[in-house]
Amino acid sequence: MAARNPDVVLVTGASSGIGRACALHLARQGFHVFAASRRPAAELAGQLRALLPPSSQLDSVTMDVDADASVRSAMTQVETAAGRLDAVVNCAGFGIGGAIEDTADEEAHAILQTNLLGTLRVCRAALPILRRQGKGTLVLVSSIGGRMGLPFQGLYSASKFAVEGLAESLSMEVRGLGVRVVLIEPGDFQTGFTDRRARVRASNEESAYHEAFERALAVIEADERGGSTPEPIARLVERILLSSRPRLRYTIGPLPERLAVHLKSILPGRAFESVLRLYYRLNASRPACGSHVSGGRRG
Numbered sequence: 001m002a003a004r005n006p007d008v009v010l011v012t013g014a015s016s017g018i019g020r021a022c023a024l025h026l027a028r029q030g031f032h033v034f035a036a037s038r039r040p041a042a043e044l045a046g047q048l049r050a051l052l053p054p055s056s057q058l059d060s061v062t063m064d065v066d067a068d069a070s071v072r073s074a075m076t077q078v079e080t081a082a083g084r085l086d087a088v089v090n091c092a093g094f095g096i097g098g099a100i101e102d103t104a105d106e107e108a109h110a111i112l113q114t115n116l117l118g119t120l121r122v123c124r125a126a127l128p129i130l131r132r133q134g135k136g137t138l139v140l141v142s143s144i145g146g147r148m149g150l151p152f153q154g155l156y157s158a159s160k161f162a163v164e165g166l167a168e169s170l171s172m173e174v175r176g177l178g179v180r181v182v183l184i185e186p187g188d189f190q191t192g193f194t195d196r197r198a199r200v201r202a203s204n205e206e207s208a209y210h211e212a213f214e215r216a217l218a219v220i221e222a223d224e225r226g227g228s229t230p231e232p233i234a235r236l237v238e239r240i241l242l243s244s245r246p247r248l249r250y251t252i253g254p255l256p257e258r259l260a261v262h263l264k265s266i267l268p269g270r271a272f273e274s275v276l277r278l279y280y281r282l283n284a285s286r287p288a289c290g291s292h293v294s295g296g297r298r299g
């Protein structure tokens with residue numbers, strides 16, 4: 001294990017995927033990690049500690065980012081136990097698939113509640129501690145879907161575009177107070193995200209979008225399942241926390257997906273839209289018989 005770094009890091013969404021990889025990697029590197037999820041704290045701590053050397057410092061707190069009282073209580077537990085907080089890595093979140101027209105109000109509220117307002121609650125609860133210390137880092141996990149609207153992931157993209165705006169504004173407000181705000185924009189990674197994706201209830205055979213949605217979703221899921229495991233994101237988070245001057249945003253993932261972000265900045269809007277329509281098989285009038293979707297690369 002590397003030399004102990006005494007920094008205290010709270011990781012949300014630490015029971016699975018990107019958050020879990022970050023919690024384990026940072027604890028192995030000597031950070032004092034507080035792993036948060038909605039699961040009972042003792043259960044999560046036990047599962048993660050079993051994968052760590054005995055000298056690692058990993059504690060757990062129960063936190064539902066949808067509930068302000070839960071976020072504040074967990075933050076108080078961290079501050080009481082550790083006496084400080086150096087960084088927060090906001091990973092809690094989920095996806096939703098379905099046509100925008102088919103999305104009900106409560107489905108839209110649910111994803112904004114967690115992905116946008118959950119991130120806001122956690123940052124808001126951490127900021128008084130970071131301001132008092134005159135130092136700290138807030139890492140917000142956004143998505144490449146927060147840089148470009150993805151078909152049939154409209155509310156997910158909306159939640160991540162909103163996280164991007166929140167982070168840009170917050171960064172300017174707190175920089176003079178010693179607090180750094182960093183966005184991470186992952187492309188497709190293999191995590192629990194794909195199986196947990198909510199599906200818009202009205203995305204059934206009655207929907208005008210049913211066939212196009214199923215074709216696009218098959219491409220999306222194949223790309224996610226074919227992605228890397230999330231350890232590279234955990235190593236990136238470590239580099240960010242150790243950097244004296246981290247950038248505002250880091251895009252990470254398969255090269256074609258990172259290139260798509262650049263392509264969007266240079267192509268006319270309609271031309272870029274055509275590329276995405278082609279990639280997500282939106283041009284076919286009905287599914288090609290026997291060759292549903294094989295999930296190629298974005299580009």
Ligand SMILES: NC(=O)c1ccc[n+]([C@@H]2O[C@H](COP(=O)([O-])OP(=O)(O)OC[C@H]3O[C@@H](n4cnc5c(N)ncnc54)[C@H](OP(=O)(O)O)[C@@H]3O)[C@@H](O)[C@H]2O)c1
Pocket residue numbers: 012013014015016017018019036037038039063064065066091092093094095114118141142143144185186187188189190191192193194196224227
């Ligand atoms: N995987 C990808 O390809 C990808 C790409 C771009 C961006 N992202 C983003 O990366 C972040 C992490 O996703 P992942 O891929 O690691 O997915 P994941 O494996 O499904 O993990 C999601 C985590 O979020 C937690 N969570 C969900 N709702 C919560 C809530 N209300 N309160 C507290 N915790 C909550 C879950 O914990 P419990 O359910 O145990 O509470 C779980 O630990 C998300 O923001 C996602 O949008 C993922």
